[in-house]
Amino acid sequence: MMHSPHRTHFLKALITCVGEAHLLTDEAAKPFTQDERNRYHHPALAVVFPKTTEQVARIVQLCANHQPPIAIIPQGGNTGLVGGCAVLTHRDSILLNLSRMQQVLDIDRDNRTMTLQAGVTLEQAQQTAEAHQLLFPLTLASQNAATIGGNLATNAGGTQVLRYGNMRDLCLGLEVVLPTGEVWQGLNRLRKNNTGYDLKHLFIGAEGTLGIITAAVLKLFPAPQQTQVAMLAAPSVAGIARSFDVLQRQFDAQLTAFEYISPSASQLVCAQFNWPPLFSNHNAHVALIELSHAQPDASLNEQLQNQLSQLIDNQTLDDVLMAQNLNQANNFWRMREHISAAQKRTGPNIKHDISVPISAIVPFIEQTTLTLEQAYSGIQPIVFGHMGDGNLHFNISCGRAFATSEQLMARERDINNMVYEKVTQFGGSISAEHGIGLLKRDLMPSIKSAVELNMMRQLKNTFDPLNIMNPEKIITHN
């Protein structure tokens, strides 16, 4: 690791680039070097806060030209859940935090696009669109801190993917500082552009390992003028899955959210926050659904009510609550959004962000629950998530199986293996929306073929031969 005089010399060069006020070390750097769940907290040489693309490029050049090269960890809102911004213990690294790059570079109402610097927060991006009577649809729990650059680097998801897609689908163009310090200017504002390899897809979802996204062109949509939120209760998860199929066939793109909440998840939220249960049957499987339409359309509610009545008549559903006003709609969403917070109150627990084909959701939940129960009688899966995308947060609480969280967490590896084995069996993914980072990196050889891992390494080695760009994330270096 770098000795003190060298370190001072290098930091001076960084300060020359960004100014003394925009470089933090030691104690001041801690909020940036420690992650959300406090799994990672190794110190970096410094946290640097550039203001312009040119400064980012200059910093990358400084790190690349240093002997030995300094690792660069790009950072947005530091809200990631898999250690994508973790500082490595065995390499000199800087955190390159883009939160000062907050400019709205362009907004084009007729083209339905906006061009933003990477440090704009997701919430600011939403508000920018809203100010022009348009919608930027990505919606996440951490949107007040998460940045556009981070959302792109992790291909963020959330609750509106069903209708509008992941962050990858919402991006038309990028500006990227490459590991060489060159700037790739790809701020394309076109819907259609078949002129060679579409390079933006290299960087979206690459978690900062191939370059630093400094700006992006994002798609905008007509803002819905009417929204209807409802809660559905079914006797089984199969009833919820069947309702999804029926409702999506009827409403297509107007069905903008379909979130599943297991009986254990709603019981947990009600118990922790002392809220009354939504349905008289406390063991109901619940779905929160949202219909949206670009213009007020009275017939939409009527159509929904008719369809839900039929689903009750044929016993697919037990019960239905239609939000009568915005307040009630917010209450329904609050139930869904407080599941993580409720879990946090009960102490550490085991989290899985998985996806399976939508057709496999019912057998996956049933079989995985059974497998876990056979191994740990009384264990409590808390299952919820974006069912319309096949994406479940399949979390595990103690239940009657463990007296303490510590006892549960001691079995984490074993429980992960059981869940991931089922995921793989159903052709699913062990990371639907959170990414790989450092946390899941060592699982990659077990879920990817040698051919695929080799292609990923070839990409990494080609574009980052010095291995300076967020090294050791996603895949190990050879």
Add this chain to the structure above:
Amino acid sequence: MMHSPHRTHFLKALITCVGEAHLLTDEAAKPFTQDERNRYHHPALAVVFPKTTEQVARIVQLCANHQPPIAIIPQGGNTGLVGGCAVLTHRDSILLNLSRMQQVLDIDRDNRTMTLQAGVTLEQAQQTAEAHQLLFPLTLASQNAATIGGNLATNAGGTQVLRYGNMRDLCLGLEVVLPTGEVWQGLNRLRKNNTGYDLKHLFIGAEGTLGIITAAVLKLFPAPQQTQVAMLAAPSVAGIARSFDVLQRQFDAQLTAFEYISPSASQLVCAQFNWPPLFSNHNAHVALIELSHAQPDASLNEQLQNQLSQLIDNQTLDDVLMAQNLNQANNFWRMREHISAAQKRTGPNIKHDISVPISAIVPFIEQTTLTLEQAYSGIQPIVFGHMGDGNLHFNISCGRAFATSEQLMARERDINNMVYEKVTQFGGSISAEHGIGLLKRDLMPSIKSAVELNMMRQLKNTFDPLNIMNPEKIITHN
């Protein structure tokens, strides 16, 4: 080039792999070595028709291991318009035609996906979806011959992109035979999967230069149960553009097509096919629009009629025709779809498949037309296309400027330069949906930065170091 005994030896090896009936040479090969517009027609060593992925891999190995290596040109329906399947004059090449690989590998109604071999035609793919009451939305003029593999390799577009996206957006997973002969098995059926670099995007739109797509997982959608087609007439292209903005804000995803037809284009079609004009004003700018809904909804037509009446009242539009039945709707589409055929009847003409930001369509058309008129007084642009995507087919006929097509075509390079200069000035693309192939390859240095070209070359050299996979397409080798 290969001498006869070597040639015979190599062809024998190929025959051992696919069987004698599935290899064509000389005269029999001509329908495959000659492209749609007969721009390219150099003979290949052979056209080979494998049936399985294993055969494709074996063929690639044979070509890679040959001294010197044999170039491989992957081919689907041979409907491309930019010489993507052109046989090079200076290298021994085989055409690897995937049309025998026609298996439907999987269809999953609840997951809204189907898995197809690459040689399935687009029309067969549409019909497969339809048989399961689902929609595969990609729609192209050449769909009876064009294949899924070719559609993916060229990131095909068409008339439904506005709602459903390009082929890239419709693909969840791929199986690809790499230039090494290895098979990348990436037939992912998931909507969300953030586990490292999303490798399928390397191959989609790469025109077969990085590997051979042998199978794909495609997204399906609820099949619309109601469709409303209408023709709009406006005094100017600005009126058409304004109508697009208003209608998309009102109908959002229900607006599934928005096609522009210039006055010259509708006049040409009516004259060539002896059809009566749609509107009394022969100089009207026309849009063909389509609204779709997943379920019958009587209010949709009413809403559309109300909105169009307002657009007439405020003089954005002059006139409107609503299709009263399927027959009328088909007639409207026929007008749009016969523009290319009408142009073909008048002899060779100059074609441009360009895109600009939607907000730039009006000034782009106006200024480009003016520039051309100033250079060639009386020249006739025939403009039409997918206006809702910013994609125009900006074609050029003789008009009064040239007595013969030959005289027009003699100025092709000059006219291309004028059009592409305007495209570039408005931040547009010189190939919105047809790709680069051989035809537009030499324009790449003028439209891409050195940084971008270098990244493309790095990708090509990394994955195809022998330069055997559709070489010299998109970009030249070094």
